[in-house]
Structure formats: C-alpha cells, structure tokens
Amino acid sequence: MQSQFNYNYDTIFSTETYDLQVPFRSIRDATNDFSESNKLGRGGFGVVYRIDVAVKRLSRDSSQGDIEFKNEVELVAKLHHRNSVRLLGFCLEGSERILIYQFVPNASLDHFIFVKREQLDWDIRYKIIIGRGLLYLHEGSRLKIIHRDLKASNILLDSEMNPGIADFGLARLFDTDQTRGETNRIAGTYGYMAPEYVMRGHFSVKSDVYSFGVLVLEIITGQKNSSFRHEEDAEVLLSYDLNSWREGTALKLIDPMLRSGFSGPEIMRCIHIALLCVQQSVAARLTMAAVNHM
Template identity: 55%
Template sequence: MNLLECEAACSRNCSCVAYAMTQISGCMEWFGDLLDIRKYSEGGQDLYVRMPASELDSSNKSKRTAVLASVAGISFLVLLGVISWFVYRKKTANRRRALADPANQGRDNPNQDIYDNENQDINRSIGDETLELPLFSFVTISTATSEFSFTNKIGQGGFGPVYKGLLPTGKEIAVKRLSKDSGQGLKEFKNEVILIEKLQHRNLVKLLGCCIHGEDGMLVYEYMPNKSLDLFIFNTTLSWQKRFDIIAGIARGLLYLHRDSRLRIIHRDLKASNILLDKDMNPKISDFGLARTFGGDQYEEKTKRVMGTYGYMAPEYAIDGLFSIKSNVFSFGVLILEIVSGKKNRGFHHPDHDLNLLGHAWNLWTEGNPMDLLDASLVILNSESEVLRYIHVGLLCVQQCPEDRPPMSNVLLMLDIEHPVVSQPKQPGFYSERSLNDMAMSSSTGNKPPTSNEITETLLQGR
C-alpha cells in the first residue's frame, strides 16, 4: 500500500483522525484524540492529520477576508491621498490664475449665490500679493446690471464702462467692467484690486469685491448716488459750504494715501470725474488703476509711459515722467481752483487772454483781484477771507517746482482758518494753455513720452 492508498483508507473511515506511512508497518491510522508520547532526536515519519472541512473553509475565508480588507483599506487611503493632492494643486493653481489669467475663470453655476461659492472666504493670490476679497459670480453681476444694459450704464472711463446694479440683497452697486479697447488693461485691473483692497478711509471709494469671467474683469464698488464731482461744479450750482467740505474731504483722503495708509500711494489720475459723491455729498477718491506705491524712503519715480489726464498732470510728470506725492498735490491744487471757480482748467477760455485756468488765477492774484476767480453763481456773505485762503492754498499747490509745493499735512493746516498762510505762491506750472499744447505736440522722443493714446480724457456721468 502506498501513501495515496493509505490516505484513501483513512478517508473512508469517519473515525480516522490521522495516518502515516512507516517503513516497517506500512499504513498506520489513528483514531480518537492524538497524543504524542514519542520524541525523536532525528528522523521520524510524516503524520497526516485530517481536519473538518468547516474548520478549513472558515480559516481560509477569514484569511482571505483579512487580506482583502487590508488591501482595500490601503488602496482607499492611497487613492484618497492622491485625489486630495490633485484637488489641492488644482485649487491652488486656480487661485493664482484667478486674476493673472481671467480666461481660466468664470464657469458659473446658475444656482450660485451672490458670491463665487468655490472661492468665497479664501485667500486669493496675485503674484506675491495675498487678498481677502469676495469674488462675485458673473451670474449675479449680469443679473444685477440687467445684463449690462445701456440704461444701467452710468459712466465711461479709461478703464471701461461703469454700470449701476442692484444685488438680490437690495444693495446698490457700481460695476466697472474692463474694456478690451481701453487704454488700461489687465495690469491696471490687478493694480486697482491690490491697492483698493488694502485701503480703508471715509474719503476713498469702497471696493466690495470683483468678478472674473472669461476675458472680462469687473470691479464692484459701493454705489455713489450723487455720481461725480464734475457734474456739480461745472454744470449746476453748488453752495460754498458744500465746496468747502468737498475740498477738505479730498485733502483728508490724500493725506491718508500719502502718510497714514499701509502703503504710500501716488494716484496719478486725480481729477473731478474721479471724485465721487455719496448721498450726503461726501467726496470719495476713486479709480486707482494708474496708482503706484512707494515704500520706505522712496520719494519719486520715473516712468517712460506717462498716463493720466491733461490739465491735472504736474509738469514734471507730463514732460519728464517723474511722479511723487507732490504730483498728487499739484492735481489737488487744480481741483481747488476748479471747485472755487466752477471752471475747467483744460479748455478754459477768457476773452482777454489765452491763459488756462491756472494762469488766469495767477494773473488775478498778482493783480490783487483774486476774488474775481470765484464762481459767479455763488453768493458769499461772510466767507470772503475763507475763499481767499482756498485760492491761496490752491496756487501754492500748483507751483511749477515740486519742491515749492506744500505736503498734504501742511495743506490741511492751511485750510484751517486758525492757521495763517504765510508763504506766497510762485508762478504755476503750465502757466498758459499754449505751453501745454506745445508740450503735447513735441513729446514724441526721449523721456517725453505722452501721446494721445496714453492720456485718458475720462467722460463720466457717475458710478
């Protein structure tokens, strides 16, 4: 009998619990409980033990289950880790491209809320800048402005058209939409977002958020029901007290930009149409697309690309591309003289001469007739000295040399009736309209870059 036959014999007997093939006895079978009472120092025979089928199946199934569970668990964790990593990378990349590449954004869900749900309450990066700014969904902005209808359009600037909108919450907004044909572009869009997001002052317009959709970039501001300053001082009657308050408010806003904000900011396009008025006629400086920041002890900077609006640009900036806080002071001085007179500096006409408004004001000052500059529609009872003070300060701000112009901290003090104005003004920059036109015609080479394509002549009906 061989081993297979021995196995078959044991299998036929239900009481057989083991079997073995020995050299002497041949096939041996064991019955009952196995008890090993022999100990071999070497050699010995192989013993084959029978096990219940149920016990063998349970053991195998348990082992298989354990193995499968372990493999499945490990696979799930690995897969979860890989998916999480890809999601993180994708979200990080999207955040960095949000404003750097608008074409990658804007796939809105019609069921979205006012804000872009995917990006709400998270940091956004533009280059090295980290922003905490809400992103409105395009559906919300389009609905709020009646799909950017002409009836909702309230202005047009260098950045592009401006629309009035109404959010589902009932809040009125102003939406600046980047125009492909504008002199300003994505760089100015990002610049305005970065700067305004960091600024908080009652005399600066408040940025509520932005929207990126395809190639469209939109800035969402608080709505100013009284629109812009130019609509009042050039077209309607504005009381002297209101003019006084507006001048003081603009001065406070500029002082904040120059000295008190987290960044020292040069606006570079300060003008009447960029001064917005809220329901109480409080002025708010707007449009920071061309603004630049200074750090540390930096005083001035030079650019080969001069952008701004003729009539408000300081001569050193318009001619040589140099800008500083004194450039803002010059623009502010122009605003003072425009607000007092109710006349525009650019395009000013007088029957007796061809001077611009600055030259006209300077002539009246030197002739001893500064009150003749006052808007004829104004009735001044006991405020003549105050009007003279404001004309005086305005002329100090528009002096030809930047070093002669006072800083905004001194300007605010001089506007205060309790502080005497001692300094006498010198001849203003761009004394005549002709000198400004000659400069524009001859600035095609070297570091005299302004051209008609780089200068913004903004026409605004408000925002």
C-alpha cells in the same frame, strides 16, 4: 474669444484680494445682463452699472490693461477711509474685467462743478476741498500711495456730498522712505498732471499735490482748466489765477454762482493754498499735511 490676459493671476493677487472675487454669472444676473436700464454712465475705461452697488465693466478695447486692473484691485482692497471709494469685489473670467464698488448716489464732482454749479454752495464746495482722502493716501494709511490721476471725474460724491477718491488704475505704491518714482509711460489727464511728470516722467506726492491744487481752483472758479480762456487771450486757468492773485484781484476768480453765502477770508485762503500747490518748483509745493494744517 481669446482671453486678453497675459498674467497668471493665481500668483499675483494676494489671498486677501481673492476673497473679493465674484463669479461673472452673478454679476450678469444682478445687472439683468448689463441692461441699459441699469447703466449709470460711461467712463474712459468702460461702462458703470447700478444695482445696489456700482458695477464697472471694462470695455474689451479699454486702455486700462491687465497691469492697471490688477493694480486697482490690489490697492483699493487695502484702503479703508471715508474719503476713498470702497471696492466690494471684482470679477476676472475670460475677457471680462469687472470692478464692484460701493454705490455713491451723486455721481462725480465734474458733473456738479461744470453742469450743476448752482447746486454747489460754498459750504458743500469747502467740504469737498477739505476731505482728507489724499492726505490718507500719502501719510495716513499703512501704505503710501501716489494716485497719479486726481481730477474732478475721479471724485465721487455720496448722498451727503462727502467726497471719495476713485479710480486707482494708475496709482503707485511707494515704500515708506521712497520720495519719487519714474516712468517712460506718461498716463493721466493733461491739465491736472504736474510739469515734471509730463516732461520727465517723474511722479511723487508733490505731483498729486499739483493735481489737488488744480482741482481746488476748478471748484472755486467753476471753470475747467482744460477749456478755460480769458476773453480773447490764450491764458490758461492757472496762469490767469496766479496773475489775479499777484494783482490783488483774486476775488474776481470766484464762481459767479457764489457771489454770496461764503466767507471771504476762507475762500481767499483756499485760493492761496491752491496756488502754493501748483508751483512749478516741486520743492516749493505744499505737502498734504501742510494743506490740512493751513
């Protein structure tokens, strides 16, 4: 089969990154030739297998192309934070594109908040909300990274339910003094994407903040923003939450699974912060530093 790759990776991958390269044969042997018994699940770009690590094998017809693959390898190799999932290696041979990540046993957040909500008490949800991964990407590392695809399925949970941000295929690296980027190719997940990104292709730390706000509201309500409908109305999750806050009835937003065992002021503060993050005005949104402070 003819290779799908259009780039000379010898020239675009850094020496530091090449230290992570793993032969395809080693990965094939470790996964027992990518057997079904080792399969963890399938994502938008390919299948993930478990050995002692997580092996993400991109589908040959995956929408994640050469640029996104190179982007993910280069960026994640430089990240070292407890709230970002660590890249251990990669493989690039022929048409094979494979990423090797640390294994996180509790899979992704969306599986819990939309399928196993009863297992997420408020203490766990609050720990996930206050994880500092996004703050680290924006301000805490030697890099300034805009994730562009922050959503529940890209938050992975370890054995102690600590969150880690994953999937950096769409991420962009900013210069220290850069405040905004533009693109003609809108990629991401509708419902989480900020309006200025959807309509004009503008992205910044504030577009990530918008996604964070949506995610916090999902964690609190236990509802998917993409499928939420209030009774017979076509009202979406964000407008319903905002109207409830204005009417002083925000407590009714709380997931019924959380009717006890939470701090009222704490959960109301989280709802308030989330709504400040999803404002239409880019300038009016919080930064992640302000979120952390609040």
